[in-house]
Amino acid sequence: MVRFADRVANVKPSTIREILHLTQQSHVISFAGGLPAPDLFPLGRLREAADQVLSNPANLQYSITEGETVLRELVSGRSPELPDPANVLIVSGSQQGLDLVGKLLINPGDSIVVEAPTYLGALRAFDVYEARYVAVPTDEAGIDPVGVEQALNDGAQMIYLNPNFSNPTGKTMTKARRRQIVELAERFDVLVYEDDPYGMLRFSGEPVPPMITMSSSHVLYAGSFSKILVPGFRLGWLSGPRGMVEKLTMIKQAADLHTSTTTQAIAAEAFTGDFLDRHVDQVRAHYLQQRDRMLLALANYFPKEADWTVPEGGMFIWVTLPEGLDSTALLGRAVDEGVAYVPGEQFFTDGSGRNTLRLAYSVASGAEIDRGIERLGSLFTRSMTSGSYA
Amino acid sequence: MVRFADRVANVKPSTIREILHLTQQSHVISFAGGLPAPDLFPLGRLREAADQVLSNPANLQYSITEGETVLRELVSGRSPELPDPANVLIVSGSQQGLDLVGKLLINPGDSIVVEAPTYLGALRAFDVYEARYVAVPTDEAGIDPVGVEQALNDGAQMIYLNPNFSNPTGKTMTKARRRQIVELAERFDVLVYEDDPYGMLRFSGEPVPPMITMSSSHVLYAGSFSKILVPGFRLGWLSGPRGMVEKLTMIKQAADLHTSTTTQAIAAEAFTGDFLDRHVDQVRAHYLQQRDRMLLALANYFPKEADWTVPEGGMFIWVTLPEGLDSTALLGRAVDEGVAYVPGEQFFTDGSGRNTLRLAYSVASGAEIDRGIERLGSLFTRSMTSGSYA
Numbered sequence: 001m002v003r004f005a006d007r008v009a010n011v012k013p014s015t016i017r018e019i020l021h022l023t024q025q026s027h028v029i030s031f032a033g034g035l036p037a038p039d040l041f042p043l044g045r046l047r048e049a050a051d052q053v054l055s056n057p058a059n060l061q062y063s064i065t066e067g068e069t070v071l072r073e074l075v076s077g078r079s080p081e082l083p084d085p086a087n088v089l090i091v092s093g094s095q096q097g098l099d100l101v102g103k104l105l106i107n108p109g110d111s112i113v114v115e116a117p118t119y120l121g122a123l124r125a126f127d128v129y130e131a132r133y134v135a136v137p138t139d140e141a142g143i144d145p146v147g148v149e150q151a152l153n154d155g156a157q158m159i160y161l162n163p164n165f166s167n168p169t170g171k172t173m174t175k176a177r178r179r180q181i182v183e184l185a186e187r188f189d190v191l192v193y194e195d196d197p198y199g200m201l202r203f204s205g206e207p208v209p210p211m212i213t214m215s216s217s218h219v220l221y222a223g224s225f226s227k228i229l230v231p232g233f234r235l236g237w238l239s240g241p242r243g244m245v246e247k248l249t250m251i252k253q254a255a256d257l258h259t260s261t262t263t264q265a266i267a268a269e270a271f272t273g274d275f276l277d278r279h280v281d282q283v284r285a286h287y288l289q290q291r292d293r294m295l296l297a298l299a300n301y302f303p304k305e306a307d308w309t310v311p312e313g314g315m316f317i318w319v320t321l322p323e324g325l326d327s328t329a330l331l332g333r334a335v336d337e338g339v340a341y342v343p344g345e346q347f348f349t350d351g352s353g354r355n356t357l358r359l360a361y362s363v364a365s366g367a368e369i370d371r372g373i374e375r376l377g378s379l380f381t382r383s384m385t386s387g388s389y390a
Numbered sequence: 391m392v393r394f395a396d397r398v399a400n401v402k403p404s405t406i407r408e409i410l411h412l413t414q415q416s417h418v419i420s421f422a423g424g425l426p427a428p429d430l431f432p433l434g435r436l437r438e439a440a441d442q443v444l445s446n447p448a449n450l451q452y453s454i455t456e457g458e459t460v461l462r463e464l465v466s467g468r469s470p471e472l473p474d475p476a477n478v479l480i481v482s483g484s485q486q487g488l489d490l491v492g493k494l495l496i497n498p499g500d501s502i503v504v505e506a507p508t509y510l511g512a513l514r515a516f517d518v519y520e521a522r523y524v525a526v527p528t529d530e531a532g533i534d535p536v537g538v539e540q541a542l543n544d545g546a547q548m549i550y551l552n553p554n555f556s557n558p559t560g561k562t563m564t565k566a567r568r569r570q571i572v573e574l575a576e577r578f579d580v581l582v583y584e585d586d587p588y589g590m591l592r593f594s595g596e597p598v599p600p601m602i603t604m605s606s607s608h609v610l611y612a613g614s615f616s617k618i619l620v621p622g623f624r625l626g627w628l629s630g631p632r633g634m635v636e637k638l639t640m641i642k643q644a645a646d647l648h649t650s651t652t653t654q655a656i657a658a659e660a661f662t663g664d665f666l667d668r669h670v671d672q673v674r675a676h677y678l679q680q681r682d683r684m685l686l687a688l689a690n691y692f693p694k695e696a697d698w699t700v701p702e703g704g705m706f707i708w709v710t711l712p713e714g715l716d717s718t719a720l721l722g723r724a725v726d727e728g729v730a731y732v733p734g735e736q737f738f739t740d741g742s743g744r745n746t747l748r749l750a751y752s753v754a755s756g757a758e759i760d761r762g763i764e765r766l767g768s769l770f771t772r773s774m775t776s777g778s779y780a
Contacts, residue, residue, distance in 0.1 A: 002581045002608065003547070004637065005497045005519070011640050038447035046450070050440040057428035060436070060620035092482055092624075096646040103518060107395045124644040128493060129395070157393070191392045218392065230450035232651030234482075247394065250401050254514040256486040260650050261622030 007108070010127040014120060015346050029372035031359040032340040034167060034315055036227050037290075038363070040283050042270070046230070049269035059265040065253040066090065067237070068264040074271055075223065075237050079212075087239050089249050092259045094197050094224040094236035098125035100248050100255065101158075101193055101220065101238070106131050111156040115143050117318075117347030117356070119167045119195065122160050133349045142173030145180045152188040159185055163211065165198045165314025168347045168358040172312055175208050182214040190218070191244075197224035197236075198314035200280050203288035205312035217241055225267060227315070228280050233263035287315060290361040293369045301377030303384055308359075315362040318344070320355060325383055327357040334379055339372040397498070400517040404510060405736050419762035421749040422730040424557060424705055426617050427680075428753070430673050432660070436620070439659035449655040455643040456480065457627070458654040464661055465613065465627050469602075477629050479639050482649045484587050484614040484626035488515035490638050490645065491548075491583055491610065491628070496521050501546040505533050507708075507737030507746070509557045509585065512550050523739045532563030535570045542578040549575055553601065555588045555704025558737045558748040562702055565598050572604040580608070581634075587614035587626075588704035590670050593678035595702035607631055615657060617705070618670050623653035677705065680751040683759045691767030693774055705752040708734070710745060715773055717747040724769055729762040 053059045066072065067090025076085045091097045098121065106112070108130035114122065116135035123133065134156055136147035143161060152159075159181060163173040173181075185192045194211045212221040220240035225233060238248060252258070294317060298308055305322040321327065328343040344356025364372060443449045456462065457480025466475045481487045488511065496502070498520035504512065506525035513523065524546055526537035533551060542549075549571060553563040563571075575582045584601045602611040610630035615623060628638060642648070684707060688698055695712040711717065718733040734746025754762060 002495070002579060002634070005493070005495055005500075007497075008494060008637065008641075011637065011644065013640050014643060033452070035452055038451055041447045041450050043444055043447065043450075047441055047444045050444055051437055054433055054437045054440055057431045057433065060431050060433075060622035061428055062423070062425055062616075062621045092646045092650075095644075099645040103395070104398060105392070105395055110395075121644075121647075128641065128644050189392060226452075230652075231452045232450040234646065234648075234650045244392070247398065247401065250403050251398075251518065253404060254401065254485075254511075254518050255489040255645070256482045256624065257511075258624070260482075260624045260653055262620075262653060263650055 007128055007130055010130055012124070012127070014124055028335060028338050028340050029364055029368045030340045031361070031364060031372060032342050033363070034360050035363050036231060036283075036315070037286060040286060041230050042279055045270050045275060046266060049266045052269050053262065053265040059262055061261060063258050063261040065249050065258045067259060068261065068268060070268040071235075071264050072237070074268065075239065079239065087242055087245055089238045089245050089252065090259050090264060091236045091238055091252065092256060093226060093231070093234040094195065094222050095121055095125065096252075096255075097222040097236055097238045098122050098193075098195075099128070100251050101191075102126045102129040102131070103251050104244070104247055105158055105191060107157075110158075111151065111154070113143075113148055113151045113156045113159040114349065115161065115166070116349070117168050117344060117353055118160065118349075119162050120346055122195065123349065126160075135349045138169070138171065140171070142171070142177035143181065145177065145184065148181060148184055152184060152190060156190065158191050158193060160193045160195065161211075162195045164196055164208070165201065165311045165316070167198070167314070168316055168342070168344065169318040170309045170311030170314060170316045171318070172205070172208060178208065178211045179214055182211050182219060185218040186215055192219045194219055194221045196222060197227055199223070200228050201284055201287060201315070202313035203284040203291070212240065220244060228276070228283065229267055229270070233260070233267060235259065235263060235267055284313070287313070287362060290364075290366070290369065291317070293366050294359065294361040294373060297370050297373035298377075301374045303377065303381045305384070306380065315360050317359045317361065319357050319359060321357070321380060322384060323355055325380060326354045328354055330379065330383060334376060337375050337379060339375050341376070397518055397520055400520055402514070402517070404514055418725060418728055418730050419754055419758045420730045421751070421754060421762060422732050423753070424750050425753050426621060426673075426705070427676060430676060431620050432669055435660050435665065436656060439656045442659050443652065443655040449652055451651060453648050453651040455639050455648045457649060458651065458658060460658040461625075461654050462627075464658065465629065469629065477632055477635055479628045479635050479642065480649050480654060481626045481628055481642065482646060483616060483621070483624040484585065484612050485511055485515065486642075486645075487612040487626055487628045488512050488585075489518070490641050492516045492519040492521070493641050494634070494637055495548055495581060497547075500548075501541065501544070503538055503541045503546045503549040504739065505551065505556070506739070507558050507734060507743055508550065508739075509552050510736055512585065513739065516550075525739045528559070528561065530561070532561070532567035533571065535567065535574065538571060538574055542574060542580060546580065548581050548583060550583045550585065551601075552585045554586055554598070555591065555701045555706070557588070557704070558706055558732070558734065559708040560699040560701030560704060560706045561708070562595070562598060568598065568601045569604055572601050572609060575608040576605055582609045584609055584611045586612060587617055589613070590618050591674055591677060591705070592703035593674040593681070602630065610634060618666070618673065619657060619660070623650070623657060625649065625653060625657055674703070677703070677752060680754075680756070680759065681707070683756050684749065684751040684763060687760050687763035688767075691764045693767065693771045695774070696770065705750050707749045707751060709747050709749060711747070711770060712774060713745055715770060716744045718744055720769065720773060724766060727765050727769060729765050731766070
């Protein structure tokens, strides 16, 4: 048997992916996967764009690692704080951003500050570089700055945050809290990785400025076209300090030469005119409706002892069940009854959060939301009154 | 300044890429980049396929890391020795295969056996994992097995080979030599990375069986759609031992979730029927014509003291100039005279090979081949008779 490298000891499959396999039977109503609604994919527009793009062989040839100029200009044009496309690197979905930054910054054993709970995909990307994690609790304003400062005092090397409508909690960091965290990053000379795949999907409340507007030296911003266009193109971007983006470009070149010339060109062609803004308006309106439907169903059917977040955008609601209910243990029964979710424990680094769960309202129909939440509410209520509780 | 990880000390830009930047002025005849001929891209077929594919939202959604089943079946169906798609992982171009395998196998300081000269992109991919290299010379049959055995005795952890119409030399390993290397790999329990982006582009001579047909346990095969379809889709594959492919799938999931659903689906749709075979026949016929044109021009215009390979497929001819001529030093003058190539030194790990160069005959027109080779021949002849020689 060929010997694997030491870092592979940290490689594990995504548990969410295993759950998704379980729930792909068509009769299961899934609130599990964070998939964008396929009914909103702009098929006609993309077909037209593809027809244009596939008439020019340059759109099928090798290209530069930085990404197609027109797409980088689009990103930088929408970011007043980043006027220059030279600060933008197109990546193959935001997951690749995590991998490239892990490669750039993490030595084996380094500590990364994350929220408790945090995005699972970030942990899996950083695991490969043998990261350790300091999970800092989050209050209503965002990650606790006292905990962050403590972790930085103890030598942590990076702060990973998902500040808008976070995966998994749906919560948003306040402006004041963002500023505090950025100041800490500058003081301790570490990077804030601002992972923002949902930022354009705000459907209520007031926009909060991204942290990258607060520091030109210590924040790297990661955006994604997966939730505002389609995930199957695998398009995202990193933007931030020029020297860091240049290093990341070299690292990306060694990793996959460049992101698909063709999907970049189709996206850029589709975005001409005001299409992106009009399309994102539609997506936002739809997700607002979906969120409201799920909030109403939760109020109607979930036990009154349960609590949940009210996201101002994005795709997720985070539910806290009464202490003693175990969402991991109950998942099998929920799937038997035709509903799936992701147990909250998955998003913690220490096995805590067993009484929490993540619900995605993005793909189910309105009727499925009603029926699925009713069944889950019934299951959780029965579990409280039966011996499963406590 | 945020601290970078130790591995980044090894990250350098690709010199070929820098050369390509130099030569992108339109008046320069480029034999430098290994680009497939854009005139052969099957635009009509791809437009039709895209129109089909973009009518189904599933082709734009997130997908499984392993790759689209129909594309994996196509790969395994063409490989009698690999009848099961479960042994195939679709990757984002063959460069990603190098990165994933580097992550899986290379501990900092590990030695990798490579040919002298070898493919530059492999060195850049493995550099990130802090590999060292043992460069073993190649004779007419392929890499020298005595040198390989010596390196394995000294603890080398992997053998990287490009056995068909190698980049950069255009040479092909014999069957007997392949068998010797595979036996060594099995005996020392290390992996052979069989990098074969050009394998389907044989236009003369007899096919040689891939090394993966000689060992089901110690060879990983890397294929690419870049040279037989289009590079802009970023599609390649790894196939080999099931346990290794499963680990690589987990590593890929952490790196970019999956390769573009859409470009995979368009390729699979385009390949229905016998399109792939018919198309590859056209590509082969074209490259044979291009090769012959360049060989004739070399015979006509290059100094009689120069020597070059006669590839049986692929895109490259490797030229050895008389000792003392320095292709690195002469590149600037060549570009001034309107012709570009890649200095052979780039493909060695120790700065040797300064009297060699790589010529790609894939993109230049027939007339450009004549004119470009004439100019280069004249430059090299003048350099021999002037003080530049010796």
